[in-house]
Amino acid sequence: MSNKSSYLFILFAVLIAFVVFSSEKEYFSLLREPMKLSLPKGFPTPAYNFQKNKLNAKVFNLGRQLFYDPILSADGSISCGSCHQQIAAFAHIDHALSHGIYGKIGKRNVPALQNLIWNTSYMWDGGVNNLEVQPINPITNPIEMNESLAHVVQKLNASVKYKTLFFKAYNDSLINSERLLKALAQFTGLLISADAKYDRVMAKADTFTTQEQQGFQLYKVKCANCHPAPLFTDNSMRNNGLPIDTALHDDGRATITHQSGDKNKFRVPSLRNCEMTYPYMHDGRFRKLKEVIAHYNNQSKMERNYDRSINKIGTLTAEEQQALVLFLKTLTDKTFLYDRRFADPNNQ
Amino acid sequence: MHRFLKLSAFTGAIGLLVVFYSFYLIKRPIRSNLRINIIHLVGNRELKLDSVTYHNGLNQAYTVSKFKYYLSNFELINSNHQAIPLGEYFLIDEEDPASKKIAIKNLPSGVYTGISFLIGVDSLHNCSGAQSGALDPINGMFWAWHTGYIFFKLEGKSTASKQAGGNFEWHIGGYQEPVNCIRKVNLNFKQKKSSSLDIDLDLVADINNLFTNPKVIDLANFSSVTGVEKATTIADQYSQLFYLR
Numbered sequence: 001m002s003n004k005s006s007y008l009f010i011l012f013a014v015l016i017a018f019v020v021f022s023s024e025k026e027y028f029s030l031l032r033e034p035m036k037l038s039l040p041k042g043f044p045t046p047a048y049n050f051q052k053n054k055l056n057a058k059v060f061n062l063g064r065q066l067f068y069d070p071i072l073s074a075d076g077s078i079s080c081g082s083c084h085q086q087i088a089a090f091a092h093i094d095h096a097l098s099h100g101i102y103g104k105i106g107k108r109n110v111p112a113l114q115n116l117i118w119n120t121s122y123m124w125d126g127g128v129n130n131l132e133v134q135p136i137n138p139i140t141n142p143i144e145m146n147e148s149l150a151h152v153v154q155k156l157n158a159s160v161k162y163k164t165l166f167f168k169a170y171n172d173s174l175i176n177s178e179r180l181l182k183a184l185a186q187f188t189g190l191l192i193s194a195d196a197k198y199d200r201v202m203a204k205a206d207t208f209t210t211q212e213q214q215g216f217q218l219y220k221v222k223c224a225n226c227h228p229a230p231l232f233t234d235n236s237m238r239n240n241g242l243p244i245d246t247a248l249h250d251d252g253r254a255t256i257t258h259q260s261g262d263k264n265k266f267r268v269p270s271l272r273n274c275e276m277t278y279p280y281m282h283d284g285r286f287r288k289l290k291e292v293i294a295h296y297n298n299q300s301k302m303e304r305n306y307d308r309s310i311n312k313i314g315t316l317t318a319e320e321q322q323a324l325v326l327f328l329k330t331l332t333d334k335t336f337l338y339d340r341r342f343a344d345p346n347n348q
Numbered sequence: 349m350h351r352f353l354k355l356s357a358f359t360g361a362i363g364l365l366v367v368f369y370s371f372y373l374i375k376r377p378i379r380s381n382l383r384i385n386i387i388h389l390v391g392n393r394e395l396k397l398d399s400v401t402y403h404n405g406l407n408q409a410y411t412v413s414k415f416k417y418y419l420s421n422f423e424l425i426n427s428n429h430q431a432i433p434l435g436e437y438f439l440i441d442e443e444d445p446a447s448k449k450i451a452i453k454n455l456p457s458g459v460y461t462g463i464s465f466l467i468g469v470d471s472l473h474n475c476s477g478a479q480s481g482a483l484d485p486i487n488g489m490f491w492a493w494h495t496g497y498i499f500f501k502l503e504g505k506s507t508a509s510k511q512a513g514g515n516f517e518w519h520i521g522g523y524q525e526p527v528n529c530i531r532k533v534n535l536n537f538k539q540k541k542s543s544s545l546d547i548d549l550d551l552v553a554d555i556n557n558l559f560t561n562p563k564v565i566d567l568a569n570f571s572s573v574t575g576v577e578k579a580t581t582i583a584d585q586y587s588q589l590f591y592l593r
Contacts, residue, residue, distance in 0.1 A: 052476075052477070053477075123493075127493050127494040127495065128492075128493070128494075128495050129474070129475050129495040129496075130475055130476065130477040130495060131477070132477030132478040133477055133478060133485065133490075133492065133495055136485055136490070136492040137492045137493055140492060149485055149486050150486045153486065176480055176484065176486075177478065177480070177484055177485060177486050178478040178479060178480040178484065179478075180478075181477070181478035182477075182478050185477070185478070256494050257576070258575070258576040258577065
């Protein structure tokens, strides 16, 4: 082989490697038409598929604009992105209870938005059954965005910017709530996190430290029952023993079902990116992962109807608790937290 | 001779056309429509919002300010007792007279003995995400925090109500057991109806039935039904709401 052709060969090989490598981590590409979603390896079939909401880069882009636009709130002060921040895996960093319009404080902690298409229900109480209709909650909640859906549609129809964006996305000038909600669902539905150190270790592209490995073993025995990989949630409603907050009086699942057996059950959250989603639990009562582990470690202080699978946790030594925290930190996915496609388009 | 040939060819052609056209007319399936005129009554009087005071089975005085509900999944029952699905979702609103005249086009041909429909929205369409038309959440018949359509709204005032301002309100929905408020209504035609003609129906909703059939409803106990509790009781009442006139 001549020098020149071997250079070409290497260049070619690098290019191929780049394509293969990048397509492994990018579950979708905004540059490829038609847009296609390739699921992360080992992930189950999603509950929400895009069959009736055809993936399209222009619709995704519209959804992204809407997500970061306070036009969805009554006084133009709050966007989805105000409460859901990318650096916190779209939870609200450092806020125990959500902060909405006119500085009003909500009743619950802002959850992370990640891998939402695998959710079988949404919200801490599982009251919402489809990703597309979830945003009606914050938009119309008087202490969140305090708008009416009808008025949002009116405002979008009056906006030159959105007239153009909707036209680009749907090839006609109709702006209605269905299109608004479906565009938001394309954006939130593609917030996929599956490239943490944990995933690379599972793919044999990286290795755990000894402590992380110890934490992983502990997790498998003590936490995986409710927080199973790869989603780190089984989507069920459970009581994990948190003593009842007498100020908030949040009955959890029972607010939906009115069944006394559902009192204090909440949707099991994913542990992915939990290093970044503090504070923790539906009411943000714990600020540190250490405190979360301490809670699980002290079953005698738990609300008495706690899920009995927690008994498996037993007592953890200080060293084991430390190892668990270190393992949880391997679930932080920087690719996701810094993916420019999910960032506020107004800051680019 | 030449001229005669030309003329007969011409009339022949016209004749053929006429024959083909009449074949076409015979063969062409006749597509008729179902038109339903919905009539809201209280007893034998037409419902008037706000301005007229009515009395229920317990002689409790009340007025009505809102009467709004979904009808869906229409079916015609043919003479072989088969249900022929027509689908469709309609939101009926006393405040919007146009919504009380509904039509389903292009009926499948047949001879029909009755009609059935759901009051409410089937479970699939309670879980289908964002929708438009009658099912657009903008219509104010949608619960966001506990996803699902509000199938039925009756609001008004009553001296018997225990609520502030004497208001009463029924917002009924729920597509899952144990709170399933979807009700199927089956109504027989007095005479068989053929789809060779448009089918016109007068469908009457008598609000009196809501308070008396199958149970007698006390507005003091039912001044606010907006969630899970007591919802199925009201659903049983509205299952008896309609008749054909």
